[in-house]
Amino acid sequence: MSVTVLDVARAAGVSASTVSRVLNGTTPVHAAKRRRVLQAVRHLGYEPNGLARSLKQRKSLTLGLVVPDITNPFFAEIAKGVETASHRLGYSLILCNSGNAVERERRYLEVLRERRVDGLVFVPAGRHGDALRAWAARGLPVVLMDRVVAGVASDAVTTDNRFGMKLVVRHLVRLGHRTIGFIGGPRGVSSADERWVGFLEGLREAGLAPESRLMVRGDFTFETGLRAAPALSAAARGRLTAIVASSDVMALGAMRAVHQRGGRVPETVSIAGFDDIAAASLVQPPLTTVAQPVREIGERAVELLVGRVAGERTRPSFVRLKPRLVVRHSTGPAPASGARR
């Protein structure tokens, strides 16, 4: 069927092993033979069979990437970083979109094991982590991104979410805001939890008392923001001058809600997000947010993973990248005081 090393060997008048050596540069080969081999390769249009090589060498040069939703711009950016780094280092990447479903996630890990991927770059969907623990228990390399899972001591690349969120709160406080609503992410997702804590700490730093009725949880969707903003306004009885969302998408939803009700951003209420997705700078007004080094997250994760595949480290490394505040026009000075709807 397809042309094999043996075919090349025959055409070049050498043995299969010699062909292999030439192709992989494992061992020196006489220049003359080497040339004949290369020529035969070209002549026959030989293409090595990666499957056979992987089987023999017991490594597939393939990595798995599992994300909750590739259409989420944040994960798309991460995926791009992961893809770039993988191919740069000679690995192919199998894409798995878990759709935030734990069951699908479990199935994917199974498939990836069967495919004998050399490692896994992973943004876990929920808090759970059984499937992941099972994976790690087999000694298979895995690097978590964005969030960590309780009880799994694997490599991870995350953002300093607490710090990032405090940056936002400070910014708002400096602008004179005293009553700030918060739209958080799902409980149990570590990055969301950290942002929640960062928000509380930011308030405390400023001597502000948190009000639990002004803090709601969402699921990182636009709809959450859309619904939460009016709810927060109502809960604050007109005192609210700013809203911080735990993701840009939710912030965009909040902004939309404000506009729909005839409010203006930032005049009526300031709004800030987290992530700095592309859309953040494209909306009107452009969104103040916390920029995560997304590309870098993906790239560092792969580098860590490949290092571990090569057996470099033995203890898990935990990389925390610093985010930075990006001030745009969705935040402004707090209104002098008092009632507005």
Add this chain to the structure above:
Amino acid sequence: MSVTVLDVARAAGVSASTVSRVLNGTTPVHAAKRRRVLQAVRHLGYEPNGLARSLKQRKSLTLGLVVPDITNPFFAEIAKGVETASHRLGYSLILCNSGNAVERERRYLEVLRERRVDGLVFVPAGRHGDALRAWAARGLPVVLMDRVVAGVASDAVTTDNRFGMKLVVRHLVRLGHRTIGFIGGPRGVSSADERWVGFLEGLREAGLAPESRLMVRGDFTFETGLRAAPALSAAARGRLTAIVASSDVMALGAMRAVHQRGGRVPETVSIAGFDDIAAASLVQPPLTTVAQPVREIGERAVELLVGRVAGERTRPSFVRLKPRLVVRHSTGPAPASGARR
């Protein structure tokens, strides 16, 4: 090292082939033995080696996905559809992000051949197509999405771009617009070319004369829209009442430019896009656009591909999906007449 069929066979007191038969349901096996095999599998934590299976069966159950840019929401949606369909049909998906670079694209196709993927779902970067022709020449299945490549008679799933663009023009004409600017995509990208033609046809249908100075080409980026909108306004000397962009991202750029210069959408100028990416409904005002059945494009492409892998068809099928106009608030009645900046 890892546990193999042979280990299972020994543990169950049967031959390796029987284990294989039980696992694959190829041939009936005595209930008792079957049970013992299954038990041994569970007991030993056996996991089939997909690499070995693929080598033997000469099919990898893997597909390649090549897109220009996974962070482009349009391609991200497509990727999601492709991923879902692939895994549903039992295939894994290798993700390749060509970054719109022909050379990277070429390298990817090479890698994918070495990996012995069973087929390729492909959004080609440019007009070229040599690498693709080489691929197809080897009889390897490929399905194009969104755009086709001249001289390559492969399966393809596309949108009826001409029709879609005419829908937009009709809509605008009905609103009273007579001087409409157009921001097109790159020449040689078939989908962009079709939209260009559709725009011209739409004008003609309405008895409007195209003005070449009111039609510019871009590269589907936000920046293109940002720059093109003012340029079109200037070229029209105040007569322009509407702008149609060949993609939502460019439309968003145009909208931003209008806002930056103090204009209002749609009062000053109506703006329409193409694709209906998520952001289109989230911006202010929500964008009138042509919705492509993105998810379906991805899914149909995979189904076509898998069908071809199975050797179902022999002639290339060319699927054209109908887009639909989504009227939102970025388009409105043309102003009574005359000058505005």
Add this chain to the structure above:
DNA sequence: CTGTTAGCGCATTCAC
């Protein structure tokens, strides 16, 4: 129904 045999295509011993 089931065991035995024989590769899939390659890289790696081990001798020379």
Add this chain to the structure above:
DNA sequence: GTGAATGCGCTAACAG
């Protein structure tokens, strides 16, 4: 330096 032999883990004949 190089060839012959071996086996990675699996499934598909081929007999029984």
